[in-house]
Amino acid sequence: MTRPDLIEQIKKKCVELSGQTVEAAHYVINNAEEIPFYSMREVARRAKVQPVSLVRLAQKLGLAGYGELRQQFIDTTPERPQRDRQSIHRNELSAQTLIAEMGKSTGLKAFVDSFFATEQAVVEQARAHLSEERLESAVELLARAPSIYVIGRRTAFTPAYTLAYTLRKARPNIVLLDTPGGAPEGALDDIQPGDAFVAVTFAPFNRLVHTLTEKASRSGAQIIAITDSFAAPISKFAGPLHFVAQTSGQAFPESTLGAIAIANILAALTISRLGEVAQSRIRENERFLVNSGEYLLSNPPKRRRRPSKSN
Secondary structure, eight states: OOOOHHHHHHHHHHGOOOOOOOOOOOHOOOGGGGGSSSHHHHHHHTTOOOOOHHHHHHHTTTTTHHHHHHHHHHHOOOOHHHHHHHTTHHHHHHHHHHHHHTTTOOOOOHHHHHHHHHHHHHHHHHHHTTOOOHHHHHHHHHHHHHHHEEEOGGGEEEEHHHHHHHHHHSSSSEEEEGGGOOGGGGGGGGOOOOOEEEEEESOOOHHHHHHHHHHHTTTTTTEEEEOOTTOOOOOHTTTOOEEEEOSSSSSSSSSOOOOOOOOHHHHHHHHHHTTHHHHHHHHHHHHHHHHHHOOOOSSSOOOOOOOTOOO
C-alpha cells in the first residue's frame, strides 16, 4: 500500500467517526509526514485530542493499535526507495557534493558557516524525534539490564563506542562488540534474556549488525536501535526503542552528530537513574586514572612509597 492509498482509506472511514476520533483522522490526513516521527502522545498533543482517539482511529482501520498505524506510515515513507538506491553510493555522492560546494567560490567562511549550520540542524532534528516515553523505557532498560551489549560498524562505530565507553564508567557488564580477530559474535554466547543489546547502523544498513541483533533478540535480549531511518529493517527488533537521527549533511561520508547526541543523552539519563551507585564507580575510575599517570597534570598526585621489605 502506498501512502496516498493509506490516506484515502482513512478519508473513507471518516464518515463512520465522530468527536475527537474524526478530529484525529483529519490531523493525520493533513499532517501525514509527521506521523513516522512522533509518538502517539506527541501527535495527540499537536492534534489537540486525547491519545485514545488515535487508538480508536487505528482500530477503525482494522489495526490493533496506534503503533501499527504509525508503522504503516513508516513503511510508506517516500524516502525509503530513494534512500536505498542512493545509500550504496553515499560516499561518492558526499564527496561530489563537497567538491561542488567548494567549487562555488563563496569563500571558506561561507562554507564553514554552512557546514556548522547543517550539523546543528542534524542534532536539532534528532531532538525533535525523541519522545519522553521512549527515553524513559530505554533508560530503565540500560539501568537494570544485567548486561549491555553494544555494536556499531564503520561510521556507526563512533556513537556505539561513545555509549559503551560512558556506560562502562557508570555500571558493570558493558560489552562492546568490536572486531579484533574478526569474531564479534563470540560475546553473544553469554547473552541472556533480560540483557540489553544496543545496535547502531546507518543506510546502507550493515548486514552483520542486523544478523547479531536478530541473534540477540532470539536470545531474549531487549533491543535498542539507533539508525538514520524509520524504515530501517532493524526496527522490527527494537519496536518502540528505535531512535532515529538523520545523517545527511555536509560531513563526509555522513554526519554522526545526531546519533552521538542520542548516545550521550541515553548515557546521561542512565547515570542519573543509577544515582550514587554510578557516582561511586565513576569516582573510583577517575581516581585510578589520575593515580596511573594517564593525565598530564601540572601538579600530579604524589605516589605513596611502598614500605621496604627490609623494614
